Amino acid sequence: MKKLRMIRxxxxxxxxxxxxxxxxxxxxxxxxxxxxxxxxxxxxxCGIANFTKDLTDAxxxxxxxxxxxxxxxxxxxxxxxxxGRVRFQVERDSLDDYVQAVHYANLSEVSLVNLQHxxxxxxxxxxxxxxxxxxxxxxxxxxxxxTIVPNxxxxxxxxxxxxxxxSVSIVVMTRxxxxxxxxxxxRRKKITVIxxxxxxxxxxxxxxxxxxxxxxxxxVLSTLGLINRxxxxxxxxxxxxxxxxxxxxxLYLIIGVTHPEVRKYEGERYRKGLMRLVDELQLGKHVxxxxxxxxxxxxxxxxxxxxxxxxxxxxxxxxxxxxxxxxLGTGKAIISTxxxxxEEALGNGRGLICKFRNPTSIAECINQLLEDPELRFSxxxxxxxxxxxxxWPKVAEKYVELFNRLLKDQG
Numbered sequence: 001m002k003k004l005r006m007i008r009x010x011x012x013x014x015x016x017x018x019x020x021x022x023x024x025x026x027x028x029x030x031x032x033x034x035x036x037x038x039x040x041x042x043x044x045x046c047g048i049a050n051f052t053k054d055l056t057d058a059x060x061x062x063x064x065x066x067x068x069x070x071x072x073x074x075x076x077x078x079x080x081x082x083x084g085r086v087r088f089q090v091e092r093d094s095l096d097d098y099v100q101a102v103h104y105a106n107l108s109e110v111s112l113v114n115l116q117h118x119x120x121x122x123x124x125x126x127x128x129x130x131x132x133x134x135x136x137x138x139x140x141x142x143x144x145x146x147t148i149v150p151n152x153x154x155x156x157x158x159x160x161x162x163x164x165x166x167s168v169s170i171v172v173m174t175r176x177x178x179x180x181x182x183x184x185x186x187r188r189k190k191i192t193v194i195x196x197x198x199x200x201x202x203x204x205x206x207x208x209x210x211x212x213x214x215x216x217x218x219x220v221l222s223t224l225g226l227i228n229r230x231x232x233x234x235x236x237x238x239x240x241x242x243x244x245x246x247x248x249x250x251l252y253l254i255i256g257v258t259h260p261e262v263r264k265y266e267g268e269r270y271r272k273g274l275m276r277l278v279d280e281l282q283l284g285k286h287v288x289x290x291x292x293x294x295x296x297x298x299x300x301x302x303x304x305x306x307x308x309x310x311x312x313x314x315x316x317x318x319x320x321x322x323x324x325x326x327x328l329g330t331g332k333a334i335i336s337t338x339x340x341x342x343e344e345a346l347g348n349g350r351g352l353i354c355k356f357r358n359p360t361s362i363a364e365c366i367n368q369l370l371e372d373p374e375l376r377f378s379x380x381x382x383x384x385x386x387x388x389x390x391x392w393p394k395v396a397e398k399y400v401e402l403f404n405r406l407l408k409d410q411g
Contacts, residue, residue, distance in 0.1 A: 034066040034109055035059070035403060036087075038101075038133070039116035041072045043080055045260050045293045047226065047322045048116050048146055054197055054296070056085065058396035064404070069110065071101050073121050075260070093123040098133045106138045112403055112410075113139050117163065118146040119156055120261070126156040134166040140410050142402065144171040144194075148180045149317045160184065168406050171399075176340045177319050194398045195390035196320055198329025199300055203384050209305040218251040219370070222306040224299060225323040226259035229270050232312035232337065237277055237287060238359035239366060244286050247370055252310075255290040255302055303330040307376070308369055311336040314357055329391065331384030333376045335365040350382045 037056060040049035056068040069087045074080065076093050088104045090097040105113060115130070123129035134141060143163050152160060164170060164186045172178050173196045181191055210216050223233055233254055244250050257263075258271050271291070278287045294302070303309065309327040311334070318339040325345075327334050334351035336342040346353060352368065355361035369376045388394075 032066070032109070033064070033111045033403075033407060034069065035112050035114055036069045036071060036105055036108070036110040036139075037114045037116060038071045038130075039073065040121060041070050041080075041082060041086055043082075044072075044074070044078070045226065045257060048118055048121065050296070051146075051196070051322060052116050054199075054392055055396065055399065058197065058392040059399060061393070062396055062400055064400045065111075066109075069108075071105065092121070093129075095123065095129050095132055098123075098129050099136070102133045102136045105133075106136070110139055111407055113137060113141040114399075114403075115141055115143040115163070115167070116146065117143050119159070120147075126153065126159050128155065128159050131159060131162045131166075134163065137166070140168045140406055141166060142169045142171060142406065143167040144173075145177065145181075146173075146320050148172065148177050148319050150180060150183070152184070157184070164190065168410070169402060171402070173320050174341055174344050176344050180319070192398075192402055194395060194402070196322060196325045197390055197392040197395035198325045198387050199296065200391035200393055201300055201304075201330060203331045203380075204304045206305050206307050209301055213301065213305050215251065215305055217249060219247060219249045219308075220251055220253060220306050221308045221310055221366070222253040222255060222302060223310050223312070223323075224255045224294070224302065224326075225321075226262075227254070227256050227271055228259040228262045230313055230315050230318075232314040232357065233274055234277055235314075235357055235359045236310050236312045236362055237274060237281070237283065239362035240283055240286055241281050241359075242363050243366060243370075244283065248286075250286050252287045253290065253302065253306070254287065255294060255299075257291055257293050299326065300330060303327055303332060306330075306332055308332070308366060309334045310362065310366075311339075311342060312354070312362060313337055313339050313342075315339060316356070325387070325390070328383045328387040331380045331387070333369055333379040334383060335362060335369070345386075348382075349379070350386055351379060 037052055039052040040046040042049050042053050060068055068085060070085050071088045071090060072082060072086045073090050073092055076091055088101050090101050119127040170191045171194050172181060172191060175193060178191055178193055182188060240252060258268055278284060303326060309332040311321060311324050316339050319341055321341050324342060334346060335354055336346060336351060337356045338353050352365040354365045
């Protein structure tokens with residue numbers, strides 16, 4: 001942290017001017033309030049980028065504030081063609097960019113900042129560069145935490161503690177995450193639970209969209225999202241080996257590109273390994289790879305065509321999964337390992353839990369749903385009903401309510 005302070009001083013000394021932001025002595029009107037979001041943002045291929053796009057779209061549709069603006073976080077050397085919502089860009093590993101960004105935020109008409117936080121998004125050890133932004137920010141900040149683990153390393157814990165100290169409110173997406181934060185000695189009254197949003201789409205039986213996707217007469221299993229080893233997809237592929245002889249209509253769709261950060265370090269090694277495994281097990285007629293980043297519309301269409309959705313993730317500490325939420329939102333029968341988000345979301349009979357890294361357990365769950373269509377239909381109905389509480393319009397309303405309350409308190 002001492003090294004970080006020295007770098008910050010050098011970055012600040014490079015500036016040619018200083019400024020002071022004056023606070024208005026009267027409450028802001030609706031026409032004056034504006035929220036800035038610090039996050040990744042499309043077209044960058046990133047789950048949090050998609051989350052931020054969905055959230056800002058939903059908030060703007062409520063017309064409570066002036067149109068949202070975004071301070072976008074880029075990888076080193078990346079150039080994106082952003083829409084007009086992005087007003088400032090920060091290169092992840094450039095501390096000077098964070099200093100420039102906070103000057104922009106302080107001088108702008110922004111009323112409140114929403115930081116979308118995941119440690120790997122920001123530069124420095126455990127993403128510590130974001131503290132250089134927060135320490136000088138003269139606007140209230142609400143931080144949405146996408147990653148929380150039971151045991152943080154010392155640097156990550158220091159970063160988290162500073163974020164909590166600088167934030168007027170912390171948003172988490174599950175009750176489990178709330179408990180983990182309380183264990184970190186963060187005050188309960190500062191924490192708000194707002195679920196991860198999902199699309200507000202009608203419940204559609206899987207047979208209807210299968211036709212347009214050329215999947216008729218197949219029993220469609222799927223896993224969606226950015227591909228990396230944490231997905232545990234190899235275990236789901238191995239599970240098929242004992243099922244396809246009895247049910248040759250099974251087709252497992254693996255949809256999504258390799259995670260860009262993974263691609264930097266190991267290229268397509270994991271995906272190619274999955275493809276070799278399919279060949280070795282002679283499952284070519286039962287596994288299909290879609291190596292592209294889906295638009296939201298396409299993602300929803302493939303989910304609607306899915307009979308059984310599988311998240312065989314290998315990390316129990318995963319506190320948020322956007323694709324799990326989307327599967328719930330489209331009313332899917334879901335099989336998942338017991339990572340933290342799934343354990344909470346699929347409780348009370350909303351899905352089936354399989355063992356970690358265990359193809360036999362996955363196969364048993366799949367077989368259970370194939371042999372009992374009524375059970376599958378029951379899971380679909382429960383998943384869809386549960387998701388009605390966190391469609392994007394409802395999530396946006398909760399964020400707007402929180403932002404308005406905090407702005408009123410600050411005013």
